[in-house]
Amino acid sequence: MSEYKLTVGLEVHAELKTKTKMFCNSANDPFNAEPNVNICPVCMAHPGTLPVINKQAVHHVLRVGTALGSDLADFTEFDRKNYFYPDIPKGYQISQYKYPLVSNGILNGIAIERVHLEEDTASSSHEGSEGSLVDYNRAGVPLMELVTKPVIHTAEEAGAFARELQLLLRALGVSDANMEKGEMRVEANISISKTDTLGTKVEVKNLNSFRSVERAIAYEVERMTKILDGGPGEIVQETRGWDEGAQKTFSQRKKESAHDYRYFPDPDLPKLKISEIPEFANEVLRATMPELPWEKRARLVREYGVKPENAEVFTADQTLGGLFEDAVNAIGVDRPSIALIENYITSDLVGLMKGSDSIGMVTGTTLADLITMIKAGDLSSRGAKDTLAILYAEGGHPHEIAKKHNLIQKNDIEALKKMVAEILEDKLQKFLRTIQLLLPTTKQAKQRSFNFSSGKE
Numbered sequence: 421m422s423e424y425k426l427t428v429g430l431e432v433h434a435e436l437k438t439k440t441k442m443f444c445n446s447a448n449d450p451f452n453a454e455p456n457v458n459i460c461p462v463c464m465a466h467p468g469t470l471p472v473i474n475k476q477a478v479h480h481v482l483r484v485g486t487a488l489g490s491d492l493a494d495f496t497e498f499d500r501k502n503y504f505y506p507d508i509p510k511g512y513q514i515s516q517y518k519y520p521l522v523s524n525g526i527l528n529g530i531a532i533e534r535v536h537l538e539e540d541t542a543s544s545s546h547e548g549s550e551g552s553l554v555d556y557n558r559a560g561v562p563l564m565e566l567v568t569k570p571v572i573h574t575a576e577e578a579g580a581f582a583r584e585l586q587l588l589l590r591a592l593g594v595s596d597a598n599m600e601k602g603e604m605r606v607e608a609n610i611s612i613s614k615t616d617t618l619g620t621k622v623e624v625k626n627l628n629s630f631r632s633v634e635r636a637i638a639y640e641v642e643r644m645t646k647i648l649d650g651g652p653g654e655i656v657q658e659t660r661g662w663d664e665g666a667q668k669t670f671s672q673r674k675k676e677s678a679h680d681y682r683y684f685p686d687p688d689l690p691k692l693k694i695s696e697i698p699e700f701a702n703e704v705l706r707a708t709m710p711e712l713p714w715e716k717r718a719r720l721v722r723e724y725g726v727k728p729e730n731a732e733v734f735t736a737d738q739t740l741g742g743l744f745e746d747a748v749n750a751i752g753v754d755r756p757s758i759a760l761i762e763n764y765i766t767s768d769l770v771g772l773m774k775g776s777d778s779i780g781m782v783t784g785t786t787l788a789d790l791i792t793m794i795k796a797g798d799l800s801s802r803g804a805k806d807t808l809a810i811l812y813a814e815g816g817h818p819h820e821i822a823k824k825h826n827l828i829q830k831n832d833i834e835a836l837k838k839m840v841a842e843i844l845e846d847k848l849q850k851f852l853r854t855i856q857l858l859l860p861t862t863k864q865a866k867q868r869s870f871n872f873s874s875g876k877e
């Protein structure tokens with residue numbers, strides 16, 4: 421075990437779901453197949469243009485802050501963050517520095533430093549010797565940045581926090597937060613030390629999966645430990661990237677400090693007094709809160725007796741969670757039935773889905789009907805699995821499917837008695853015929869007899 425203490429702070433960027441971009445009326449559609457179509461003079465920084473704040477984006481961030489139990493700003497403003505990359509058409513990014521919309525809060529046991537709003541950059545693609553291309557469809561998309569305090573001490577803890585944040589953003593409806601699409605991007609600030617004084621910090625940027633977050637942190641701990649224990653080189657404050665193929669980080673550039681960006685208030689945007697906007701009032705924001713992930717887990721266990729690990733599945737996957745509750749509502753709150761619904765979703769249906777997010781043609785009503793047939797003894801375990809597989813692929817009604825494919829289990833006592841009698845009679849006749857074939861056929865043997873009752877010839 422390493423004698424060094426790991427400390428991690430996370431910065432998470434999430435693209436927000438709005439109709440238009442952060443400071444203009446261009447469509448918020450960064451994944452349009454055609455490059456550079458969702459652009460306008462404002463997001464392309466043409467001279468003389470003026471930005472306008474997207475009210476819906478501000479509302480989204482305030483709702484996130486409300487869910488986190490954070491302090492919501494009364495006064496806030498936007499700043500210019502100056503740096504010169506091809507993906508920033510203005511030569512600066514509009515962000516928030518001194519007065520973020522949200523401060524403090526907690527999620528999954530991790531303390532939050534701040535949550536603020538900014539605009540996303542354009543997306544670049546590098547074509548090797550042919551040069552690089554820039555698509556400005558993403559430039560100016562509303563981007564929420566959440567910064568944790570440096571209180572994370574394991575890679576697994578960091579991954580769990582990022583997963584919970586994704587669930588929260590989806591539950592609130594403020595972002596789809598698909599990491600594989602870049603809608604949610606995680607950056608980890610990592611240091612190790614033998615004392616409570618933090619070591620030299622390294623930032624690993626743009627981690628696009630939860631496993632990458634955990635593996636990048638684990639790799640950096642190993643790399644830094646070797647250096648501090650006498651290995652070659654030294655730990656320098658820098659920005660590093662993550663090579664998914666090689667499963668290692670690599671140096672990108674020296675890490676900038678806040679003063680390097682020369683922040684100053686954007687003179688083209690008004691200051692915001694949150695309390696003067698009625699729909700941003702605390703009581704209004706609280707009234708719009710949906711059931712939050714941790715609340716849903718607790719309710720599923722409390723009301724339905726769902727196993728904690730299955731409550732996690734139904735919370736993480738809204739489609740499966742919705743199917744479970746629809747089936748329960750259709751069949752009624754009956755613990756044995758609920759246990760069957762829970763089991764058939766988390767084992768059999770998930771197996772049919774094979775990693776996809778589609779539940780096929782199964783609905784809450786048809787799943788409830790299937791469970792009713794199982795409880796009535798109309799379907800065996802094998803018959804139920806086969807019926808569900810057909811229901812998933814083709815739809816229909818479970819009873820009609822089972823009848824069509826001869827899967828209904830007979831449970832008529834008189835019919836079973838008759839069937840058993842017929843089977844026994846058939847077996848007896850076969851046995852007697854076998855005995856007759858085995859009896860001696862010689863004339864002498866025919867003259868002998870055997871008294872079964874006395875056991876004498």
